[in-house]
Amino acid sequence: MASEGDRRAGPEVEERRSRILDVVRPGGDPRRGVAVATVSTLVFLGVLVVLVTRAPGWPTVKKTFFDPHQFWSSLPEIATAFKLNCKIFLIAEVFILVFALLLAVLRSLQGPVFFPLRAVAIVYADFFRGVPTILVIAILGFGAPGLGLAGVPTSTTFWGIVALVLVYSAYVSEVYRAGIESVHPSQAAAARSLGLTHLQALRTVILPQAVRRVIPPLLNDFIGLQKDTALVGTLGAVEAFQQSQIDTNATFNYTPYLAAALLFVAITIPLARFTDWLILRDRRRRQAGGAFA
Amino acid sequence: MRTLIALGAVAALALVSAGVGSSRAASQLSCGKSSLTLVNPGTLTVGTDNPAYPPWFGGGTPKGSKWKVNDPSTGKGFESAVAYAVGSKLGFAKNEVKWVYVPFNRSYAPGKKSFDFDINEISYTPARAKVVTFSSSYYDVNQALVVNKGTKIASAKTVAALKPYKLGAQLGTTSYAYIKNVIKPSQQPSVFPTNAGAVQALKNKQIDGLVVDLPTAFYVTAVQVPNSKILGQFPTAAGGEHFGMVFAKGNPLAACVNVALAAMRKSGQLTKIQQQWLAKATGAPVLK
Numbered sequence: 001m002a003s004e005g006d007r008r009a010g011p012e013v014e015e016r017r018s019r020i021l022d023v024v025r026p027g028g029d030p031r032r033g034v035a036v037a038t039v040s041t042l043v044f045l046g047v048l049v050v051l052v053t054r055a056p057g058w059p060t061v062k063k064t065f066f067d068p069h070q071f072w073s074s075l076p077e078i079a080t081a082f083k084l085n086c087k088i089f090l091i092a093e094v095f096i097l098v099f100a101l102l103l104a105v106l107r108s109l110q111g112p113v114f115f116p117l118r119a120v121a122i123v124y125a126d127f128f129r130g131v132p133t134i135l136v137i138a139i140l141g142f143g144a145p146g147l148g149l150a151g152v153p154t155s156t157t158f159w160g161i162v163a164l165v166l167v168y169s170a171y172v173s174e175v176y177r178a179g180i181e182s183v184h185p186s187q188a189a190a191a192r193s194l195g196l197t198h199l200q201a202l203r204t205v206i207l208p209q210a211v212r213r214v215i216p217p218l219l220n221d222f223i224g225l226q227k228d229t230a231l232v233g234t235l236g237a238v239e240a241f242q243q244s245q246i247d248t249n250a251t252f253n254y255t256p257y258l259a260a261a262l263l264f265v266a267i268t269i270p271l272a273r274f275t276d277w278l279i280l281r282d283r284r285r286r287q288a289g290g291a292f293a
Numbered sequence: 294m295r296t297l298i299a300l301g302a303v304a305a306l307a308l309v310s311a312g313v314g315s316s317r318a319a320s321q322l323s324c325g326k327s328s329l330t331l332v333n334p335g336t337l338t339v340g341t342d343n344p345a346y347p348p349w350f351g352g353g354t355p356k357g358s359k360w361k362v363n364d365p366s367t368g369k370g371f372e373s374a375v376a377y378a379v380g381s382k383l384g385f386a387k388n389e390v391k392w393v394y395v396p397f398n399r400s401y402a403p404g405k406k407s408f409d410f411d412i413n414e415i416s417y418t419p420a421r422a423k424v425v426t427f428s429s430s431y432y433d434v435n436q437a438l439v440v441n442k443g444t445k446i447a448s449a450k451t452v453a454a455l456k457p458y459k460l461g462a463q464l465g466t467t468s469y470a471y472i473k474n475v476i477k478p479s480q481q482p483s484v485f486p487t488n489a490g491a492v493q494a495l496k497n498k499q500i501d502g503l504v505v506d507l508p509t510a511f512y513v514t515a516v517q518v519p520n521s522k523i524l525g526q527f528p529t530a531a532g533g534e535h536f537g538m539v540f541a542k543g544n545p546l547a548a549c550v551n552v553a554l555a556a557m558r559k560s561g562q563l564t565k566i567q568q569q570w571l572a573k574a575t576g577a578p579v580l581k
Contacts (some may be wrong), residue, residue, distance in 0.1 A: 057403060057404055060403040060404075061403050063424075064403050064424060065403075142490065142493045142494070142497065145497040145498075145499055146493070146496065146497045148497075148498075154497060154498060154499045155499075156483065156494075156499060233486075234485075234486055234490065235483075235485075235490070235494075236461060236483030236484060236485045236490065236491070236494055236499065236500070237483065238481055238482070238483070238484055242464070242484060245398070245464055245465075245486075246464065246465075246469060246484055248398070249397070249398060249464060249465035249466075250418070250420065250421075250465075250467075250469075250470060251418075251420040251421065251423075251424075252401035252420070252421045252423075252424035252425060253420070253423075253424060
């Protein structure tokens, strides 16, 4: 895929490659580029549509997955159930961002005294990244209320959120850690030489830079979290996926799944685009600055 | 098999009652074992879910069995017994009936089926019947409510008194629809993907009451949730509710199974199987 751009040097090329929506080749005719992209997209979609619609099982699949009547009759209830997904990921995200930062800071502490804290943070991240989310949800959601302790909530939504916070904090703490480690050691050294304590340096010098750098991967994990709220349904909470399963099982028609999928996509795709835009903006800024600011 | 041919009139009746909608005359119905179109030639392949719970299945699991709780091939338990009785009417010996694991939500998935019919406490509804073909009823079912003894809900006497409580049902059951459409509780009912999840939630008191079909309610109270009781069964829904075997849409085998079921109904065999395995599943008070 050699293009004219490949022969050019400099950061401009990097930027151009990352933009998949860019249809105009450097130095090419813009109108021609758009036309070629349009035609190739149409041909690709056309071939796909022909392949799918000519499949022997297509009439059945069409009836059971793309039933407009079923779609519109199930959408309102699924949309209502989707509010629970939103509630879960909004609440969970707040706790994840705070808890994960705490873990990352614990892990960044230096000196033999802090070994136990570092060890706890490492073991935690290893464990909760290693166990499938659905298992953490099932074990906590059915296990914790089973203890029958006074004051322990039995709400499935509560335990679903707790499980998601535990799992996602492990991932997000690693993201924070990568951000912290990406800040050049000279920054910490400079801060300390000004008389700041380790924690002060962390708070006022390291973390502001670290967090800004990892906003795109943080948003990435946020998208993952939004989708994983569907797992809370296994506990009995009626969220969008569970509601779509109820409808599907009642009618033996899969169209409600499609409705649920569209609702998820409606919030995850804008966020994914936004993340891409942030990455691009960040790269531009850094390249404009010339240094790794 | 000879009895089957003689039962032409019954066959026609069964076809109509099951809503198969086949215009095929009863006399043309050929239900000989050799003339049936089967998933695996020479074998009647029957699907059900795993674990196979009592009272629908019984007899435990022999060593090396892939089934949990009960192995359907023991012939014990209501649905297993019905499947073997139908198989025998169609001319299949016991060892010519094979069981396959079919999770409920696979039973109606589009595409080639792995079973000739699925027997898994599946209630007939007109919407479902658009996607699959149901046999006629092999069991007329009522829904019931299981609660923990000594809890507040346990003193409720009427359907209306259940409104303030957190109720639960298993995913895919008509029990959930019953809660939503008939009880109409003020709290969003919970719905669990598995029987195990629903039972655990009742034990944990995450739900106040669990709506299941009556025979399952007896199993839940007797075995699964200590200190629980059947608060009562719900009045039969308009038009009644029944379990049917599930076939691929338009599978002609359904008509033959309906003939067999009609014969079993007429001879009293179906009632006998029911008395043997579901005798306990009667006599719960009806909630007004």
